[in-house]
Amino acid sequence: MCDARRLATCLSLLVVLATAGARTLRGQDPAAYRARIERLQRTQAALAALAARQDSARRGAIPRDTIVEGAFTILVDSADRALARSAAARATRVIASRMGAAGVAAAARTIAVRRVARANKPGTPPVVEVMDVDSTGRLTGAQQQVADVDAVARDLEERSARRLMSAFGPAVQRWAGRDIPLDLPGTDAWRNAHIDLVLSQSSIARACLDGDVSACGRALGLVGRDAPLANWYDAQDRRFLVERMRGQWTPGLQRDAAGCVAARLDSACNSVLATLPTDALTPLLGGEGRDVLRLAMSIGGPGAFARMQAAADDPAAVVQAAAGISTDSVLATWHTLVIQAREQDATLRLSTAVGALFCVGVCGALSLRSSRWR
C-alpha cells in the first residue's frame, strides 16, 4: 500500500515535470522566440519614445500646437503658427514646382519651430530654432533662423533637399552632393565650367571643349564609372595625380611612383593609382556634376523627381531619368550653355557697347531739352 502511494506520488511528479518541460520547450521555439523579442523591442521603442517626449515636454522643448501645411507637420507654439504656416506653404510651393507631387510626398516630415528666448537688444530681430523631430520624438538638427518667413522657408527647403537626396544611392550622392538642387541653373555655373575646361591641361577636357560630348561625359564623371582610372584621366593626368600625391605612397610603391613621374611610364602610374580605393578618384569636373543634374531636372520639369526615384544608383541613369531625354542630349545642351556663357561673358560685347552709347545719346538729348533757367 505504502509502495503504491509512493508510486502514485512519483508518477504525479513526473507528469507535472513533463508538462512544465514541454511548456518551456514550446517557449524556445525559434519563431515564437523571435516574435517575443520583436514584441519586447517594439514595447521598448514605444516606451523610449514616450519617455523622450515626456522628457522634452517636461523641459518645455516641444511646442504644443501642431499644424499640417503641404509637406510639413510642424510643432509650433501658438505665437509662431502664422510664421510656420507661411514658411511651410512657401517651401512646399518651391518643392512642388521643381519636384512635383512625388517630391512633396518624399519630403514629408515633422519639424519643430520654437522661439529662442534671449536677452535681445532693442532692434535685434527675434530668432526661432528649427528642428527635425525624429521617430522617437527627439529634436535633432537644430538651426537658428531669424523669425522671418523667407529665412524659415529657406531652412525647410534645405532640410527637404537633403532628405530628397537621401532617397538615392551612394554613387549618385557622391556625384551630385548631399542635397538635391532645388534652384534653377544659372549663368555662373556654365561660366565656371568653361573656366575649368579651358584651364585644364587634360586632353579629355580639351576634347569636351571642342564639342566631344562623350569626352564631356567622362570629364563630368557621368560615364566610365566602371574603370575611372582609364576613362576619366589621360596619361598626363595620371602622372600629375601621382606627382601631386608624392609622399603619400607607401615605400613599396615609391619605385613605381618614381618611374611614373621621372620616366613617364604610364604602366607605372596605373599600378600606383590602382592601389587607391575607387572612391578616391574624382572626375576632372567633379564639382560640376550638380549643375548637370540641375540642368537635367529643369529640362525634365516637375515629373523629374518621380522618374529619378525609379532609376538605378548611377549618375548617368539618374540624369537621363531626370531630363526624360538621353544623357548625350543633356550633355550636348550643357556644352552649348557653357560655350554661350563664355560668349556672354566676354570682357566687352558689341551689344553692351551699343547699349552704353544709346544711353549716352538719350541722356544727352534729355540734357539739351531740359532747362533749369526756363
Place this chain on the structure above:
Amino acid sequence: MFRMILKTQWKWARIAVLAGVVGAFAVPMFSFASARDAVSPRAFIDAMQGWGAAYGFLAGVLGLLVAMSAWSSDYRGRHVYALSLPIERWRYVLLRFGAGVVCLIPPVIALGVSAVLVTSTHALPDGLHGYPVALTIRFALAALVAFALFFAASSATSRAAAAVLGLIAVLVVAEILTDSAGLDVGILDHVGRFVFVSPGLLSVFTGRWMLIDV
C-alpha cells in the same frame, strides 16, 4: 568758346580728374599684385575678379564728379553767366557736355597705359590672356555713361526729377502689390534685367571686368 568752357571745366574738375588718373593707373597694378602669388590659374582669375568692381566704381565716381562740377558754377551763379552768352541754350549744353567728356580722357589713358604695362611686362599663367584694350574701352564707356546720366540729372528740372522718382515709386508699389497678391510677376526683376543685362542701358557696369581672363 569751347576752349574757354574747357578751361573753366578743367579748373573745377581737375582734382577729381587727377585723383581719377592715379586710381585708374593703380587698379590694374594692384589687381595683378594681389593675384600674382595665386597657387593655380583658377585662383589667379578669382583674385583678378575680386578687383573687377573697382573699375566700375571708379568709372561711376569719376563720371559723377565731373558731371557735378560741370553745373555747380551755374547753380551758384543762378545761370546768369549762361544767360549772358550770345548762344542758344542747346549749344551751351553741348559745349559743357563736350568739355566734360574731354576731362574723362586722362583717367582712361592712365588705365590703358597701366593695363598694357601689366599684361606686357609680366608672364601670365598658362591658359590665361590679357585684355587691356577691351578693358580700357569698357572703362571709357562706363565713365561716359555715368557722366551722361549725372549730367542729365543735374541739368534736369525738379519736375523731371520728380517724374523719375515717381516712376521708381510706382514700380516698387506695383511689385509689392503683385507680390502680396501672390502673383509671381517680378516687375523689378524684369526692369533690372532690362537695365543691367546686355544690351541694357547700364549693362556696361555689370558683368566681369577682367584684365586677365581665359
